[in-house]
Amino acid sequence: MAAAGRVRSGDQFLCSICLEVFTDPVTIQCGHTFCKSCISEHWRVSAPYQCPMCKEVFNTKPQLKINTIISEMVAQFRHEAQHEPNISSSDQQAAKPGEVPCDVCSETKLKALKSCLVCLTSYCQTHLEPHLTRSALKRHQLIHPVENLEDRMCRKHDKPLELFCKTDHTCICHHCTYSDHKSHDITPLKDEYEEQKPELKKTKAEIQQVIQERRLKIQEIQQSVELSKNAADRETAEGVEVFTALMESVQRSLDQFKEKIQEKQRSTEKQAEDFIKELEQEICELKKRSTEVEQLLGSEDHLHFVQRFTCVKAAPSMKTWTKVSIRPPSYEGSVVRAVSELEDKLTEDMKKKKAKAELKRVQQYEVDVTLDPDTAFPYLILSDDGKQVHDGGVEKNLPDKPQRFTIYCNVFGKQSFSSGRFYFEVQVKGKTAWTLGVARESIDRKGKNTLSPQNGYWTIWLINGNEYKTWADSPVCLSVKSGLQKVGVFVDYEEGLVSFYDVDSSVLIYSFTGCCFSDKLLPFFSPCNNAGGPNSAPLIITPVNTE
Missing domain, CATH: 1.10.287 (Helix Hairpins)
Structure with missing residues (x-):
């Protein structure tokens, strides 16, 4: 493949005006090199004296100096091209899908090695040989193989599209700069490519971001479908x-x-x-x-x-x-x-x-509630795990913190809620008196008050062993089956709902509806006085069992 490598190196010996291998290469003051005849003709038909590459303008016609180095390299390139060894068609590969095929091959289309912008034809190694050996064809411009060569040629001048007109946003040839696009903002395609490529990379990043958003949306939809399927099941x-x-x-x-x-x-x-x-x-x-x-x-x-x-x-x-x-x-x-x-x-x-x-x-909204010892009435005894509370009958020497209850046997849960839904269950088995529910965080913990919604309490309670009550606008007696052992408490903050359930019989005991919550709510517990022993059983916060 050394021959192919030498052919590709010829791209650096192309004149930017005629786009063919240099003939009598000359250099002007800005350092760019052109064919002597090409630059002379360019200055003859175009004024002022300007470099076609960098657009530098000269007040007087620049003196043309032969570029001896380029001349020697071009001569060497032509010599190597003439002695390039042939590669038999058997050593070449047939064009695969997506590869440019040779336009000359009649039977098996071999992979094209170059495309000619003059002939508008793509050639495999064998059929490319004349362009490397015949003097008339050596001046043709060869590029990496591409399809639709006609689209790369100016339809008006039949010259390669090598420039970009920023004024008209279109690709043009060199001859277009002397006619339809004269005095327009013109730049080489390579420069426009370098300018547009970062923008395209940005566009690519934006597209990838949009793709990622769509993928996340797909995941969200799939998760919704999965949740729907689970709910349906x-x-x-x-x-x-x-x-x-x-x-x-x-x-x-x-x-x-x-x-x-x-x-x-x-x-x-x-x-x-x-x-x-x-x-x-x-x-x-x-x-x-x-x-x-x-x-x-x-x-x-x-x-x-x-x-x-x-x-x-x-x-x-x-x-x-x-x-x-x-x-x-x-x-x-x-x-x-x-x-x-x-x-x-x-x-x-x-x-x-x-x-x-x-x-x-409602049990699916279970939350893990633990008792807050900093709020507990001094007579109350809390278990180490914060799940049980009962009246110990003896006042403990505790600091009188602002959050502590000091009049009644009350204690708050540690967890507060200001949105959503939550549910917890409390075992009341063996007790003759208790109070359960939720209360506003801002209630008065030091004074005496009625356990009413107006005072920030939404609770139910048991007294005298068998009298179940609550307070709405006034005291309400509740119809509860004897032997109530476990109470479920459910709150829907946005809906303004507080409901109490007999867990064992799955019966709704009572609901506060239309409540207007504007403060944090805390789980509220009162095991009440132990009454000398009959009410010594603890209130126990238990995990939900949905079986």
Whole structure:
């Protein structure tokens, strides 16, 4: 491939005016070199005297000096080109997809080595040979192989497009500078390339940024689809569970309905069987008596007849069947009653299912709540993990910090919330009094006040072992199933909602709605006084169990 290397080195011996290998190379004062005939003709038709390359203007016509170094190098280049060894077509590679093929090859198109801007043809090594050996073709301008050579030539002057007109934003040839683009802002394509390339790199970076944004958006959409799919799967599973339970309930009701009908029918059949059996027994006895009567009528023994007459004639004690009948049981309204009972049962089941689903929904907003010892009433004892609190019955010597409760057995959670949704659960098993909920961070912790929303409290409480209450505009008694063991507390800050749940039965105990929160909310706990022992069990913050 040394030959190819020497051919490529010829690009440095091209005149920038004729774009061919130098002939009689001369240098002007600015240091640029041209063919002597090219620069002379250029100055003959163009004024003032200006370098075609750097645009330097000379007041007088510059003196042309032969560039001996370039002359010797051009001579050496021509000599090497003439003695360039041929490369057989068998040693060359066929053009692959994306590579420029030789325009001369008739059968297998070999890979082009050069393209000629004069011939507007691309050549492989073999067909390039004339351009390297024949004097008439040596002056043609050869470039790296490209496709669509016609697009690189000026359609008006049939010369290579080597300049860029900034005024008209178009590529032009040297001859265009003397006609349509005279006095325009002209620059070599290479300079324009160097100027535009950084902008294109910036554009590339912007495109990559946009691509990255699109990829992130794709990930976001895919994640949304995945979340939607997971939600759909959960909803489908819950739906299957609910409808399966409904179908099982309907089937049980149908089986019970059929059993009741069949039970009535069996009872009727049993009564009929008993009546028929009794009647058959009486028929048997009557037949026996009829036989005796018939035998007595056939007797001619007067004594025997008279003696048996009274006994045979006397009718045995038998039931009067006139008023006896089998009345089919009444089934009227049984279907309606069964359906009504089923509706009531399904309604109750659906309420339970709905309650479980609602509790499950809010449980997904579980937060890890721990008790804040700096806020605890001095009598309270907190566990090391901050999850349990009870009244120890003895006041501890603690610093009276501004945040500490000093009147009631209260304590705050460490975590505060000023947006979003959150949920936590507290075990109240074994206690006879307690208070749970949330409160504003800014409540008065040193004075006495009512646990009302107006004072910044949204709570429910237990007193006297079985009285559950809350405070809305006034005290409200709550209907709670006895034996409440675990309470769930849910808050939707933006929605202004605070709800309390009986976790074990999935029943909503009470909800504060339409609340207007403008301050941080803190989980609020009060295990209340231990009452000498009966209320010594602790309040325990427990992890959520959705099973």
